[in-house]
Amino acid sequence: MTADPAMRLRWGAASDRGLHRAHNEDAYLAAPPVFVVADGMGGHAQGDRASRAVIAAFVELVGSEFVSADRLDEAVREAGAAVARLASATAAPGSTVAGAVLARSGELPCWLVFNVGDSRSYLLSPSALEQVSVDHSRLQQLLDRGELAPEDAAGYGDRHVITNALGAGIQSPRVDRWLIPASSGERLLVCSDGLTDELTDTLIEATLRAEPDPQVAAETLVAQALDAGGHDNVTVLVVDAVRVDGPVGVIQGGDITVPDLETAAETA
């Protein structure tokens, strides 16, 4: 009667150490149903090790069809424990993690988007580029509390202070999650802050719209971030939901709801 829930994906990935860093402390995994970026910190080679430990915890999910929320939580917990094991007497390396796994809610194919720290996920729909994740950063905290106006955020100098991470001496990291029905033609962007610190969201959106091939889009974004300054490691995953099959057609259209005067009349 109805098609089994299924998604056809195309994706691309690119990463660069940047122009000012000795190491690439970013790591990523782009293999269905897992698309994850980790941005390590810790100096020396600690950051690399932390981000790789995070990614290693997600490798087990590769090859499954959909990931349950339980399995995702388990992978994040495992990643946190792996990073915590890297701590030494003088250093507690840490890592962000951000991305999405394919999930289903009932029969509905979904993106299960998650993050710890300030790496980000965006969804590009025909109408907009929407930042789904919310940074765990000092800057975001000031914005949330109304202590900093959104228009002043771009000039806020201290954007590298994060309030949450895997490892880094934090015992109960907060993991934020979003469950979003996937729809055909949608494009997911997962990136480290080396992209979003260098480029405006407007240029990121324009590039995602200009480059149909996800691998070319990912490479172009990384090249643009390097050209813009390349101060940090930069990692970009671009994932296209080429086709999404579900039992019921989810009607997209974001915030456009047909206003309905009849409802009130019927029920009054």
Add this chain to the structure above:
Amino acid sequence: MTSQLVVTPSPGTQHGIVWPAGMAMIDAAVTAEAAHELWWAVRQNADLGGFLEQLARQSGNNLLQLSPFAVVLASGEGVKCAVRGAFTIRVRLADGQNTELTGVGASTWVERGLGPVSSISIGADGRDPGEGSAQVLLRDAVIRADALSATVWRAQPHTPEPQAVQAEPAPASPVEPPVPAPVDEELVPPRAPSRPVAGGAAGDIGDSLIKQEFAEPEAAPDLHAATTAEAPGAATLTDADDPAPIGPDDNAAEPAGERRFAHLWDATSIQPVESAAVREPVFIDEVPVPQARHGVASPPARPADEWDAEDHDGHTIVQVASPDGLSAPGELRAPPALETAQAETVLAIRCAQQHPNPPQRTQCYLCGAPCGGGAAQAQRPPLGRLRVSTGEVLDLSRPIVVGRSPRAGRAAGPAIPRLLALPFQHVSGTHLEIDFEGWNVLAIDRHSTNGTYLRREGDAPVRLPEAPTLLVDHDVLDLGHGVQLTMEGLP
């Protein structure tokens, strides 16, 4: 302490837009009115993203159809530049280096952030403004020009608020008589002037250009100063001005036994949300890095390629089939919360069949057997079912988000809700939510366009508020046009 620009124009045919914190050139094909709106918008909030958004409005928000432009904005100690099409931005940095940006060849545009700058010019079609340019200075104008040349000034940290002057948009053309330009009083000389700037006094202003002085924007917070007030103990290192790559000795100076590991981080530092969120790290001996299991240690050069092999056409396409173990909604347990890691419990009495029941019940809500005994904590059972007019039936075992394209977001709590998609145009994207508290089932309208009406036996329909409303057995949530959710088997 943001830099300011003082601009000398070369008259021409393109649009030149100048404001205290930046300057831009826009393709001549853009209307004068649009150039004006752009100036007015950036004058209010001069940030590169804001400039681009305003520019995008001129092309119906089609980012791939933006007019050619070049823009330079003061940003902290340096500048942000962006250029699209046949404009060229030439920059002389404070350290004497020169750099150049053009939009030629980019399918979108080029952005670049630069450190302290001594002078900048923008030219159309490779034009370079020379010394022969008009001997005038602009700080706020919309003019026709082929090039703009700026010297960068740094404003003093504590500028007295200038007297407000009536702020009206400047006419683009024809040109108005000049107004004296008090460019000097709030400025200090540039760090490294590349060439002398013509005085800045009123007498130096030419007679063919617009010069208007406007009310300064609301006193801008001194962000640079504000960000130095970090909590003690969280050393904050930013890398923006790192002159050299991080070398192998970057933390050689770390004192032995120093536990404030934040010092070691070269790029990102961490500051806990609240002090309670971070504890003294547990220090253990160094352990080996876990090996990535499948050779997908990252970053793999091209992980996509590795997976190509398994697909049919060489492109990275994968077909995900229906899984077995995940399909029945009733089998999907709410995941344990990562923060609390404990299942939701309720105070319960038991029936003869050992079903947990609300303490006040005398008969089991599931089987009707008599209840009794002492109340004890128990894992909360499903609180009945939700029957959808489309035929679907969902267990009330975890929260449900209902809508045309429903989303469960950050605020939805530790358990991942079930999404119920209702493909009807009059249903909002995220329309309403069903949640639990103890033994209670609650409904919350999520600011839906057309509302949710609660029909309860014997009562007139009530529009559901955006605050949680307690539901009872047989309640019907009516979304209009026959789309209804019926509560069944509630305790």
